[in-house]
Amino acid sequence: MVLPLRDSPRVRSRPWVNWLLLTANLAIFLLEVGSPAAGEWLVENLALVPTDLLSPSAWAASGGRPLVTLFASAFLHGSWGHVLGNMLYLWVFGDNIEERLGHWRYLLFYLLCAALANVAHAVANPTSAVATIGASGAVAGVLGGYIFSYPRARVLTLVPIGPIVPAVRLPAWVFLGLWFLVQLASGLAPIWLHDLVQNVAFWAHINGFLSGVALAQILAPRRPVGNRGE
Numbered sequence: 001m002v003l004p005l006r007d008s009p010r011v012r013s014r015p016w017v018n019w020l021l022l023t024a025n026l027a028i029f030l031l032e033v034g035s036p037a038a039g040e041w042l043v044e045n046l047a048l049v050p051t052d053l054l055s056p057s058a059w060a061a062s063g064g065r066p067l068v069t070l071f072a073s074a075f076l077h078g079s080w081g082h083v084l085g086n087m088l089y090l091w092v093f094g095d096n097i098e099e100r101l102g103h104w105r106y107l108l109f110y111l112l113c114a115a116l117a118n119v120a121h122a123v124a125n126p127t128s129a130v131a132t133i134g135a136s137g138a139v140a141g142v143l144g145g146y147i148f149s150y151p152r153a154r155v156l157t158l159v160p161i162g163p164i165v166p167a168v169r170l171p172a173w174v175f176l177g178l179w180f181l182v183q184l185a186s187g188l189a190p191i192w193l194h195d196l197v198q199n200v201a202f203w204a205h206i207n208g209f210l211s212g213v214a215l216a217q218i219l220a221p222r223r224p225v226g227n228r229g230e
Helices: 016-034 036-046 056-062 065-075 080-101 103-124 136-149 172-192 202-218
Strands: 003-007 154-158 167-171
Touching (some): 016 036, 016 065, 016 103, 036 065, 056 065, 065 103, 103 136, 136 172, 167 172
């Protein structure tokens, strides 16, 4: 698995919102692992459940809680690998998108990407009652916004080649384009392999990425901050 370490465009302003998102995700995860009872309550009440999201009766019975889970589930994680992987990508790519959009637009961008990714997951799995958590859909939106905004940026990436793990500078469009193709192939795999069981919400990643591309254009100020990958 390739891992990004840093990117070339340096931000000129402090990414307060990105830092807040990183802190919130890590703090909530620490609460989950530090207090099993609290973690169980959070997942039971705030995780996204596709059947509930798509059921009018579930909305009526819970006072509209499925709407809350569209956003809240993006702040819950199931393991250290889950949260640290998402936060690494958010740390590397999120600050640039915040600088491009501005603080409040970036927060709106992030939350909308999370919600749209979760809707896509529910539509792709309408009969699933499995609770879904994780910031992956929102982070995928950040990656989509990044490939649109900074396609020529360079991403320092760890690329395992057998026992050797060199650090290679890849163009952002290559690194993120390959990431998206992997998600797309994984999302389509059950069509070709009917017995395949997946535990990853690939369609949340796919739609989050595409939503990020679109929202980066819609929410960008008329005079974008910074450049497109210099």
